[in-house]
Amino acid sequence: xxxxxxxxxxxxxxxxxxxxxxxxxxxxxxxxxxxxxxxxxxxxxxxxxxxxxxxxxxxxxxxxxxxxxxxxxxxxxxxxxxxxxxxxxxxxxxxxxxxxxxxxxxxxxxxxxxxxxxxxxxxxxxxxxxxxxxxxxxxxxxxxxxxxxxxxxxxxxxxxxxxxxxxxxxxxxxxxxxxxxxxxxxxxxxxxxxxxxxxxxxxxxxxxxxxxxxxxxxxxxxxxxxxxxxxxxxxxxxxxxxxxxxxxxxxxxxxxxxxxxxxxxxxxxxxxxxxxxxxxxxxxxxxxxxxxxxxxxxxxxxxxxxxxxxxxxxxxxxxxxxxxxxxxxxxxxxxxxxxxxxxxxxxxxxxxxxxxxxxxxxxxxxxxxxxxxxxxxxxxxxxxxxxxxxxxxxxxxxxxxxxxxxxxxxxxxxxxxxxxxxxxxxxxxxxxxxxxxxxxxxxxxxxxxxxxxxxxxxxxxxxxxxxxxxxxxx
Amino acid sequence: xxxxxxxxxxxxxxxxxxxxxxxxxxxxxxxxxxxxxxxxxxxxxxxxxxxxxxxxxxxxxxxxxxxxxxxxxxxxxxxxxxxxxxxxxxxxxxxxxxxxxxxxxxxxxxxxxxxxxxxxxxxxxxxxxxxxxxxxxxxxxxxxxxxxxxxxxxxxxxxxxxxxxxxxxxxxxxxxxxxxxxxxxxxxxxxxxxxxxxxxxxxxxxxxxxxxxxxxxxxxxxxxxxxxxxxxxxxxxxxxxxxxxxxxxxxxxxxxxxxxxxxxxxxxxxxxxxxxxxxxxxxxxxxxxxxxxxxxxxxxxxxxxxxxxxxxxxxxxxxxxxxxxxxxxxxxxxxxxxxxxxxxxxxxxxxxxxxxxxxxxxxxxxxxxxxxxxxxxxxxxxxxxxxxxxxxxxxxxxxxxxxxxxxxxxxxxxxxxxxxxxxxxxxxxxxxxxxxxxxxxxxxxxxxxxxxxxxxxxxxxxxxxxxxxxxxxxxxxxxxxxxxxxxxxxxxxx
Numbered sequence: 001x002x003x004x005x006x007x008x009x010x011x012x013x014x015x016x017x018x019x020x021x022x023x024x025x026x027x028x029x030x031x032x033x034x035x036x037x038x039x040x041x042x043x044x045x046x047x048x049x050x051x052x053x054x055x056x057x058x059x060x061x062x063x064x065x066x067x068x069x070x071x072x073x074x075x076x077x078x079x080x081x082x083x084x085x086x087x088x089x090x091x092x093x094x095x096x097x098x099x100x101x102x103x104x105x106x107x108x109x110x111x112x113x114x115x116x117x118x119x120x121x122x123x124x125x126x127x128x129x130x131x132x133x134x135x136x137x138x139x140x141x142x143x144x145x146x147x148x149x150x151x152x153x154x155x156x157x158x159x160x161x162x163x164x165x166x167x168x169x170x171x172x173x174x175x176x177x178x179x180x181x182x183x184x185x186x187x188x189x190x191x192x193x194x195x196x197x198x199x200x201x202x203x204x205x206x207x208x209x210x211x212x213x214x215x216x217x218x219x220x221x222x223x224x225x226x227x228x229x230x231x232x233x234x235x236x237x238x239x240x241x242x243x244x245x246x247x248x249x250x251x252x253x254x255x256x257x258x259x260x261x262x263x264x265x266x267x268x269x270x271x272x273x274x275x276x277x278x279x280x281x282x283x284x285x286x287x288x289x290x291x292x293x294x295x296x297x298x299x300x301x302x303x304x305x306x307x308x309x310x311x312x313x314x315x316x317x318x319x320x321x322x323x324x325x326x327x328x329x330x331x332x333x334x335x336x337x338x339x340x341x342x343x344x345x346x347x348x349x350x351x352x353x354x355x356x357x358x359x360x361x362x363x364x365x366x367x368x369x370x371x372x373x374x375x376x377x378x379x380x381x382x383x384x385x386x387x388x389x390x391x392x393x394x395x396x397x398x399x400x401x402x403x404x405x406x407x408x409x410x411x412x413x414x415x416x417x418x419x420x421x422x423x424x425x426x427x428x429x430x431x432x433x434x435x436x437x438x439x440x441x442x443x444x445x446x447x448x449x450x451x452x453x454x455x456x457x458x459x460x461x462x463x464x465x466x467x468x469x470x471x472x473x474x
Numbered sequence: 475x476x477x478x479x480x481x482x483x484x485x486x487x488x489x490x491x492x493x494x495x496x497x498x499x500x501x502x503x504x505x506x507x508x509x510x511x512x513x514x515x516x517x518x519x520x521x522x523x524x525x526x527x528x529x530x531x532x533x534x535x536x537x538x539x540x541x542x543x544x545x546x547x548x549x550x551x552x553x554x555x556x557x558x559x560x561x562x563x564x565x566x567x568x569x570x571x572x573x574x575x576x577x578x579x580x581x582x583x584x585x586x587x588x589x590x591x592x593x594x595x596x597x598x599x600x601x602x603x604x605x606x607x608x609x610x611x612x613x614x615x616x617x618x619x620x621x622x623x624x625x626x627x628x629x630x631x632x633x634x635x636x637x638x639x640x641x642x643x644x645x646x647x648x649x650x651x652x653x654x655x656x657x658x659x660x661x662x663x664x665x666x667x668x669x670x671x672x673x674x675x676x677x678x679x680x681x682x683x684x685x686x687x688x689x690x691x692x693x694x695x696x697x698x699x700x701x702x703x704x705x706x707x708x709x710x711x712x713x714x715x716x717x718x719x720x721x722x723x724x725x726x727x728x729x730x731x732x733x734x735x736x737x738x739x740x741x742x743x744x745x746x747x748x749x750x751x752x753x754x755x756x757x758x759x760x761x762x763x764x765x766x767x768x769x770x771x772x773x774x775x776x777x778x779x780x781x782x783x784x785x786x787x788x789x790x791x792x793x794x795x796x797x798x799x800x801x802x803x804x805x806x807x808x809x810x811x812x813x814x815x816x817x818x819x820x821x822x823x824x825x826x827x828x829x830x831x832x833x834x835x836x837x838x839x840x841x842x843x844x845x846x847x848x849x850x851x852x853x854x855x856x857x858x859x860x861x862x863x864x865x866x867x868x869x870x871x872x873x874x875x876x877x878x879x880x881x882x883x884x885x886x887x888x889x890x891x892x893x894x895x896x897x898x899x900x901x902x903x904x905x906x907x908x909x910x911x912x913x914x915x916x917x918x919x920x921x922x923x924x925x926x927x928x929x930x931x932x933x934x935x936x937x938x939x940x941x942x943x944x945x946x947x948x949x950x951x952x953x954x955x956x957x958x959x960x961x962x963x964x965x966x967x968x
Contacts, residue, residue, distance in 0.1 A: 032541075054540050055874070056515035092506045096802065099793045101508060104860030106867030108792075123871065127511040134508050142504065155805025159762075163808045163828050166761025169652040226515065242504070271759035274652040275645060305594065306573075306585035316582065319638065322645035344645050371590065378592030382543070382611055389541050389875045 031381070034388075034411050036398060037229060043245040044217025047236055048398055048408055050224040052391060057107075058126040058225030059391035062136050063399045065220075066213035067116040068191030069253050069333070075201055077193015080113040081157050082209050086120065087111075088149045091142030093135065095149050098122075101131055113191055116332040117403055123392050126226035130235050136221070137239035140214055145206050154198055161192050169270075170342070173277045173444040176268055181281040181336050181440055185257040217245050222399050224391040257283065257334045260438045267443040269450045275322055276343040277444035278352045284337045284433045287330035287404060291432070293417045294425040295328045295337060300376040301368060301426070302326035302339070302359065307375070309362070310339070314355045320347045321355070332404055337433065349443050363430040367423035377419055384415070517870055517900070522883050522893040523714045527722060529730045530702030534893065535717030536709040536883050538876070544615040544710040545880040548626055549888055550604040551705070552698040555671040555740060555819070561686050562957075563678020567639055568691045569604040572597045574635040576628040581635060584625060593618050597625070601672060602818045603888050604698075609877055612711035616720065623724035626699065631691050643683050647675075651951075654764035654929040655828060657755055660956050662768040665751050665925045666822050668959035670742045679956045701728045703735050705887045710876035740819035745769035745923040752943040753925065753961070756932035757951040763834035763930025764826065767841045769923055771814050771821035774889040779816070781914040784906040786814040787865040788848060788858065789825065795844045796825055806833050810841070818889065823919055834928050834935030839942050846921035853908040862903050869899055 036050045071078040087109075088095040102109040107124030120139075122132050165171040175190050182188035221240070223232065260283055284295055302310050303326035310324035321341040329336045339360075341352040387393045402408040522536040554565045573595055574581040588595040593610030595618070606626055610618045650656040660675050667673035678686070706725065708717040743749065772778050789796050789812045796810040810827035825845060829837045873879045873896075886893055895902075928939065932948060940946050955963045 055870075056517055057870075092504065093508075096793070100860075103791065103793050103864045103867075105511070106863040106870070108864075108867065108871070125511070125514055125867075127514045129512075130509045131511060134505060138504065152803070152805040156801055156808060159801075159806065159829060160808040162762040162830060167654055167764075167828060169649055171761070239505075272652050272757075272761070274648040305589040307582065307589045311585075312582060315642070316638070319641065322642065322649070342645075342649070344641065345648065375586075375590045375592075378611075379589060380592075382592035382609075385541050385543050385611065386609070386875070386877075389543070390871075 031385075031415070032388075034394065034398065036408060036411070038408060039233070041216065041236070041241055043241070043243055044215075045240050045243075046220045046402065047240075048220065048222045048402055049227075049229065049232060050394060050398065051227065051229060052224060052394070053226045055391075056126045056226050057123060057391060058129050058223060058227055059121065059123045059395045060129070060132050060136065061119060061121045061222040061392070061395040061399050062140070063220040063222065063403045064118045064120075064214060065116070065218050065403055066118055067114050068189065069115050069186040070213065070251075071186065071189060071191075071193070072205060072209070074197060075193075075205060076189040076197045077157070077161070077191065078197070078201055078205060078209065079118060080191055080193065081154060081198060081201055082206060083111050083113045083118050083120075084153045084157055085145055085150065085206055086139050086143065088153065089144045089146070090138040091144060093138055098135060098139075101128065101135055115187055115191060117399075119396075119399065121392060121395070129223070129227050129232070133235050133239050137243065140216065140219060140240070141243045143210050143214070145203055147203060150203050150206065154201065157193075158195055158198055161195060161198070164192060169272050169274050170277055170444070172268070172270055173279065173340075173442070176266070176444070177279050177281060177338065177340075177442050180266055180442070181283070181338075182257055182334070185255050185334055186253055187257070187331065187334065187336075211246070212248070212251065215246050215250070216240065216243050218250055220399060220403050222395040222402075224395040224398070253333060259283070260440070262437050263439045263441065265441045265443075267445065269445050269447050271447055273444060273446040275345060276349040276352075276446065276449070277340065277442075278343060278349045278356065279338065279340040279442035279444070280353070280356055281339075281440045281442075282337045282433050282435075282438045284328070284330065284335040286332055286334055288332070288406070289330075289335075291429050292328075292330055292335075293414070293421050294429040295330065295335070295433070296380075296418065297373070297376055297421045297426055298337070298363065298430060299326050299328035300379055301363075301372060304376070304379050309359050310341075310356075313359055314341055314352065318351075318355055319344055320351045349445065353441060360430065360434045364427065364434065367427050370423070373421070373423055373426070377421075380418055381415070519870075519873060519896045520879065521897070524893065525718060527701070527726055529726065529728055530700075531721065531725055531728065532705045532887065533718060533721040534705065534707045534883055534887055535712065535714040536707070536879060537711075537713055537717075538709070538879060539711040541876065542612045542711050543609065543876045544612045544618075544708065544712050545607065545609045545877045546615065546619060546622060546706065546708045547605055547607045547880050547884050548622060549705045549707070549884055550699055551602065551703050551888060552738075553599040553601050553603045554674070554676040555601055555817075556694070556698065556738070557671070557674065558690075559669065559674070560682065561690055562674035562682040563643065563676070564686050564690050564694055565604060566599040566677050567636070567643065567686060568631075568694045569597045569599040569606075571631055571635060571639060571691065572606060572625040572629045574639065575630045575632050576624050577630060578628070579624065584621065588618060588621050591618055595621060595625070599676065601676070605884075607877075607880075615708075615712060619720045619724050623728075626725075627728060629695065631688060631695070633688055636686075636688060636691065640683055640686070643677055644680065647677065647680060647683075651954075654757060654760045654762060655826070657757070657951065657954070658764040658766040658826070658927045658929045661753065661755060661927050661929070661954070661961060662766050662822075662824060662925075664956060664959050664961055665753065665927065666745065666768050666770055667742050667820065670820075671740050672742060672817065672820055673959065675956055681957055698735070700735065701725065701730050705884070707880050707884045707887060709880035709883060742770065742820040745925065747923045750923050751925045752939070752946045753927050754932050754936060754939065754946055754948045755927070755929040755951050755954060756948055757929055758931050758933070760831065760930040762828050763831045763837075763928060763935060764828050765834060765837045765841060766927045766929075767825040767838070767845065767924050768927065769823050769919070769925060771823040772816060772918060773821055774816040774818060774891070776816070776821075778914060778918065780902045780906055781910045782814050782816075782918065783865065784858075784862060784903060785848060785911045785914045785919065786812055786823070787861045788853065788911060789844060791861070791864050791868075793864070794861070795847070796827070796841065799840050799844055800827050800829075800837060804840075806837055806840075810837075823924075831931040831934035834930050835938035835942055838926050838928055838939060842921045842924060842926065845915075845919055845924060848919065849912055849915035849921075853911055855908065858908050858911065862906065866900050866903055
């Protein structure tokens with residue numbers, strides 16, 4: 001569940017940045033340019049804001065540049081557990097007071113933890129802006145935590161694990177693909193963690209994590225909606241200004257994911273698998289790469305809508321799949337291009353794999369037509385317009401550009417890059433990244449398909465490696 | 475993610491050892507209390523306008539032009555409730571098949587045409603309505619409406635497409651029946667509505683889907699897809715004048731059949747203590763247990779509407795009572811929620827949560843206890859006022875997007891509620907008092923006529939559940955039969 005949200009988010013990252021130049025797109029639709037104000041306080045807090053008085057509400061986002069990849073050793077899932085604890089008490093707020101200041105006055109709040117960032121947001125009637133700035137400054141500078149609320153919230157997170165990984169039929173399938181696709185980089189630890197690691201977490205871990213990462217020079221405050229800019233600056237100075245920048249280094253993940261050196265395969269069996277699942281991942285560069293726009297275009301061409309290639313080929317024509325997906329999951333340090341199919345009843349997982357591979361080959365061998373490329377570009381524009389209908393959607397797009405892409409103005413410039421992608425670019429990235437040695441193939445099968453002879457009942461899965469030079473994926 | 479569910483109310487956390495760690499030392503003492511709000515601004519919602527075309531088609535346009543987007547939804551005021559009992563799923567298949575081929579375009583050509591515009595076109599049946607919805611950039615609404623009208627008026631329902639869709643539905647049902655929360659929903663419908671319409675799964679059962687024939691689909695389309703049984707709602711960056719002109723251009727000559735559409739009336743059972751069920755669906759491989767409390771509720775046109783939604787808001791939401799008791803206070807779930815679902819001829823109330831298998835019985839008891847307390851316990855204004863604010867805020871946020879705005883107007887239009895209700899909603903909610911909520915809970919939500927469905931690994935919660943409730947029925951998931959209120963395959967009956 002959490003993962004789904006996050007994929008959507010990250011998937012949109014490249015698309016997001018810059019969909020809105022004040023120019024005419026192919027679709028002859030004028031994109032409103034996002035006009036934002038930017039300042040940085042002496043303590044390092046970056047502040048971005050956009051005035052939009054169309055409704056008497058305001059969206060507040062605080063983006064901390066710390067995510068699941070920063071989970072401490074043996075503590076997978078910790079950044080996300082920590083995010084939950086941020087709704088408990090602070091020096092001057094009782095547990096759950098954030099809800100009193102939002103939900104109780106007609107607003108709402110939430111947060112999410114992605115691989116690279118943790119984002120907190122509130123949407124409130126605009127006359128509560130000052131109140132919420134105070135509250136966000138409180139939890140940045142004065143989080144407190146007691147054993148009881150820590151244990152009870154950890155139990156909630158463990159239920160979230162069960163709800164997203166154990167209860168749905170394909171929860172473990174996604175989890176396994178995430179775990180296996182990276183071998184060195186901490187992206188190999190799914191952000192939801194494991195019950196074992198969550199159980200091992202302590203209040204001391206919470207304190208240390210807050211000290212290390214929750215500091216003004218690792219945070220970006222974004223406010224979009226109905227407010228007076230001058231008054232807003234005064235409030236920001238008043239509540240965030242006094243928070244000191246700690247004199248401690250800010251750790252960053254340095255691990256590089258090695259290139260893959262041969263096709264790998266992994267098969268897992270599960271008790272509750274209504275139809276077999278087939279997945280494939282390829283390592284691709286980060287969202288900052290020059291190839292990111294073309295990879296995003298490949299994602300759209302393969303998977304968006306009923307005219308997309310995977311739907312047309314696997315679901316409609318061959319009827320080999322019940323559902324399909326492609327996702328350019330481009331993250332800050334490295335990316336993963338993922339293709340999945342849930343196999344239709346009576347069909348073989350091998351057939352679904354062959355069909356997915358045929359679509360990859362087609363992208364490599366034949367340039368996409370002008371009409372297909374134009375369609376994908378129109379789909380991107382529409383989805384970006386929809387994303388930016390709300391104040392919170394705008395804040396999110398701006399946060400993505402500022403924190404993950406390193407330049408808030410990419411919220412206005414990146415669409416040009418997407419609109420400039422050519423058929424040759426699409427073909428080039430397909431050939432560059434979708435190679436045999438860069439492929440990892442996953443089968444997720446019902447227990448009834450487990451080979452009867454010689455199979456170890458206790459085994460967690462079967463792995464094989466083809467033509468590799470010794471690079472085992474654990 | 476912390477997800478949109480509840481936390482707590484006026485709690486007093488036991489004063490435990492509070493470990494304060496002022497990480498970033500402030501140069502000056504921070505302000506100890508939150509600054510109060512400044513003066514509020516009032517919210518204004520767009521005003522829908524409407525007209526009826528000579529063929530009987532009602533057209534509603536609601537303009538809001540901040541983003542260059544338009545959504546249009548064509549509603550047929552008949553949905554899954556018209557399915558013959560042997561053919562559950564036929565209304566949904568019919569609606570879905572509209573986009574799978576017309577007299578001039580194949581399924582693939584339709585998908586390519588709408589997506590080339592950057593838009594989407596989806597159709598399907600719900601309860602009380604079938605719909606076709608398109609969402610596009612405003613510059614492309616003309617061609618999108620042309621496609622919408624084509625699939626509405628000229629579908630071919632080719633056998634090849636029927637077979638393809640039938641297989642997709644059967645596959646999809648397999649996945650749904652592996653999901654504890656969805657099994658609980660299917661079972662709840664049978665428990666509340668029994669063998670009446672609304673009791674079956676909207677997209678059919680493994681037994682009903684193979685029975686649906688081409689002629690059943692054509693008959694359903696001929697009967698219900700007519701302009702005097704339809705509403706078109708267009709919203710977003712479009713003027714009323716342009717919206718009406720588009721409707722006239724593409725649907726003005728949609729002929730109205732001579733024969734009147736025979737009005738339908740459905741009777742559904744009311745939940746009473748005598749027909750309450752405590753039902754376990756035993757799924758030994760379930761990674762978590764789904765708990766669902768369910769009972770009959772109110773119709774959409776009930777005078778109790780606002781009392782009902784306010785009563786529900788006391789239980790529902792992140793800080794509603796269910797989530798507070800189950801998630802925040804006890805850590806038993808990622809989220810507990812409730813809904814008062816209202817339909818033309820019936821409504822239902824559902825409260826649900828998922829928990830580890832071992833806690834299934836505890837969550838079932840807590841859920842019923844909160845429903846019961848709503849009628850008998852205190853409801854101070856300090857609790858009711860924030861719950862009403864939360865309800866109003868959710869209503870306003872739901873209309874922030876073009877598709878949300880169109881969805882809200884659609885549901886009013888479908889049930890014949892005055893479209894002005896959008897601008898009366900806030901005051902109608904504000905007028906509800908604690909006594910109204912308690913009376914509603916006592917007369918409409920009594921816990922002792924509320925059934926409970928628990929889907930999970932039964933051996934981990936059954937003894938505790940049997941202690942809490944007499945007469946627990948247990949059905950192994952392999953023997954579940956969604957075709958009738960008995961819910962168990964006849965062959966497996968002892």
